Amino acid sequence: MGGCHEPGRKRSLRAAAAAGLVLAALGPGAASAVELSAGGLTFSDELGGFRLLSAAGTGRADDPVVVEEEIYEPAAAVLVIRRSPGPEGRPRAGAFPASGFTLLKRVRNATGRVWAGFDLELEEIEGKPSTYADGLSFDQIARRAPDVRSDRFPRNERLFEPADRIRFRSGHVDPDGVVVFRMQITDPTPTAIFYLVQDPQLLYSGTPAPSGLAGLPACLIRRAGGPPQAPGPGPCGSAPPGPPR
Template sequence: MSAVFLPTGTVGNEAKLWPSGPYVFSDEMGGYRITSVSGKGTRTDPIVITEEFFSATPVTMTIRARQPIALYDGSGNFVNGILYMRIDALNNSGLPWVEFEFELQEVPNRPSTFTDGLSFDQRSESPEVIKSSRFARFSRDFEPYDRLLFRDGKVDPRKTASFGFLITDYTPRLTFYLVQDPRIPSS
């Protein structure tokens, strides 16, 4: 399977493609803005994505391969089904966030299933790489969704929260999606 090589630059009027490691990241679906991306996606050099949220509504990041798939290659130069990430999200929504959920999808707006191989390190029973600077606990849901919910914390407006996790994809695809959902108090 060959990679999709995409040029960097503006997509439409606003979105930009952000290459880093073997991937390209995009905010092309709107609702938030990526401001920087760095890293290779390895345990020692995770992809670090800095973002700004303008509202407290779900947004979707598009993640595309820009290098070929080479399973078992740990160099960070190829798509290998293992992607360490850190998201630094600035809350510029004007509302406090009391939870934050991530969901993986191979097809936009369609839940991930067991057969797609995509998850937040589903095989690990003690995921030490899942952490947040602002939330004390997390839970993971698998099948028919692959979700990671951070809770027991708060991100005030104009503050930043960091989230670290591992995405595994045992049947790697050239494009997949990361839905991000900041949650506000219900009353």
């Protein structure tokens, strides 16, 4: 009788091994995605490239949602954010109100590369820029300037249309360093899911100059995954500038 089941067991073992190979090929994010809930929202690292470590808080200005994570791939990492469902599977009442929520992110640089800047971008549809029409924004219609800041990047620039992006600059984060970002996210017509693209800008040299990044040509800093500059006699593939006039 036992011999009749041997082929089935062998097939099961082969199927399990094949599934393991598929998960390994997809990377650590696919094999062990983490979902954490806070402030009526659920955060996920299912798209890979980084790990969620913790999430807590209500989302109020005096009690922001605090999300801790580490980015280990030198490429844009996409945080998936969902409205937490209620008992019957429908969006929970009060989750992600029109007034929005305050988000504080603590991000560890596990890429082994220096970050010379950091971009954050909202998307209502993955891979498509958020437009004014979809309502999702970093508090774009606020009557007063939103509380947007970072402990490592003292300057930031908010870019609107055709995307909703914050570009943090004038600082750096060393490998294994931690950077903190604070922002508000609003959506008068909230959807069940949206995305926060986290795009560190890498420094070519690997380490900042002793005096920081001031004075470095802009081309020495690139978005993660961006193409390198063509070689040439100047620092950025072009002829060095002449003497001041």
